[in-house]
Amino acid sequence: MATDRTADGNIAGQESGTATLPPATGEAFRDAIARLPSGVNIVATDGPAGKAGFTATAVASVSDDPPTVLVCLNRKSPQNKLLQENAQFSISLLPKDAVTLANIFAGRTGLHLEDRFRYGDWTTLSTGSPILAEAVMALDCRLHSFQDVGSHVVYFGMVVATLTKPRDPEGTKEILIYHDRHYGEA
Ligand SMILES: Cc1cc2nc3c(=O)[nH]c(=O)nc-3n(C[C@H](O)[C@H](O)[C@H](O)COP(=O)(O)O)c2cc1C
Numbered sequence: 585m586a587t588d589r590t591a592d593g594n595i596a597g598q599e600s601g602t603a604t605l606p607p608a609t610g611e612a613f614r615d616a617i618a619r620l621p622s623g624v625n626i627v628a629t630d631g632p633a634g635k636a637g638f639t640a641t642a643v644a645s646v647s648d649d650p651p652t653v654l655v656c657l658n659r660k661s662p663q664n665k666l667l668q669e670n671a672q673f674s675i676s677l678l679p680k681d682a683v684t685l686a687n688i689f690a691g692r693t694g695l696h697l698e699d700r701f702r703y704g705d706w707t708t709l710s711t712g713s714p715i716l717a718e719a720v721m722a723l724d725c726r727l728h729s730f731q732d733v734g735s736h737v738v739y740f741g742m743v744v745a746t747l748t749k750p751r752d753p754e755g756t757k758e759i760l761i762y763h764d765r766h767y768g769e770a
Contacts, residue, residue, distance in 0.1 A: 621763040621770070624678045626689050627655050628701075628714040629663070631670030635698045636663045637714065639690040641762050642736070643675055651743035653723060656736040662697070664737055671727040672711040673741055676719035678760040680769040685716070686760060710745035720759050722747040 608616075628637035642656035653675065657664060667673055678686055685704050688695055695702070705717040709724040716722070725741025732738075752758055757769040 618765050619763075621761050621768070623770075624682075624686050624760040624762050624767070626676045626678065626685070626716060627657070627673055628676070629667050629670045629673040630708075630713050631666075631672060631711075633666040633669035635701060635714065636666045637689050637700055638663055639686045640675075646740060651746075652728060653725060653741050653743060655739045655741065656733075657739065658736055659732065666697075667727065667739060668730065670713075672713050673725050673727065673739065674709070674711070674713035674715050675723045675725070675741075676716035677721045678716070679718050679720055680758055680760050682716075682718070682760050683767050686767070709747060715747065719747060720749050 607613075622641035623643070625640050625643050626637050627640045627643070629635070638657065638661065640655055640657070644654050646652040646654050655673065655675065657667065682704075687693060688700050688703050701714060706714040707717045709715055709722065711724050711726065713724060715724065723741070723743045724745040725743050728740040728742045730737055730739045749758075759770045761768045761770045
């Protein structure tokens with residue numbers, strides 16, 4: 585029997601066990617996934633195709649042997665070409681005071697590609713992809729593979745170098761997160 589009680593926002597979908605379950609609507613999915621708190625990262629690349637970076641929450645650990653991560657980028661982004669041609673990228677987890685930088689790399693100030701790096705203090709680890717100097721942690725990756733999945737391209741990266749800032753001994757909040765469509769701290 586179908587279950588669809590979206591009015592109170594609690595349940596949307598259909599009972600499993602049939603071979604023809606349709607996908608949830610994009611709107612219901614976006615409302616649900618908005619409740620998942622995520623760290624805010626800048627994914628960046630540099631190389632023969634040029635320098636570029638974007639703000640991303642779609643970042644996840646895949647494997648620890650070998651160390652592998654994934655990043656999802658909208659198929660419409662011109663940065664797909666650069667990521668694929670450079671075949672390397674970095675992930676910088678933003679500190680809590682980096683909201684302006686997150687907005688710049690989310691395209692909210694009209695800056696594109698290399699121009700976004702006029703802001704922030706950038707360094708490199710191993711591949712030459714830009715790493716934010718104040719990152720809470722950073723991963724430098726060689727592109728392993730990529731795959732189109734719906735609206736996005738999923739990039740798998742083999743981690744070749746890492747940076748990890750020591751934890752604040754007081755346990756103070758230090759990381760920028762995104763939750764319920766707002767920035768927060770963790
Ligand atoms: C908090 C936050 C998280 C985001 N996460 C992603 C993400 O994981 N993947 C993605 O493709 N876009 C994400 N975006 C949107 C991109 O940052 C934005 O579209 C950016 O401008 C892409 O770069 P481009 O303009 O060069 O294509 C996010 C935006 C914000 C504000």
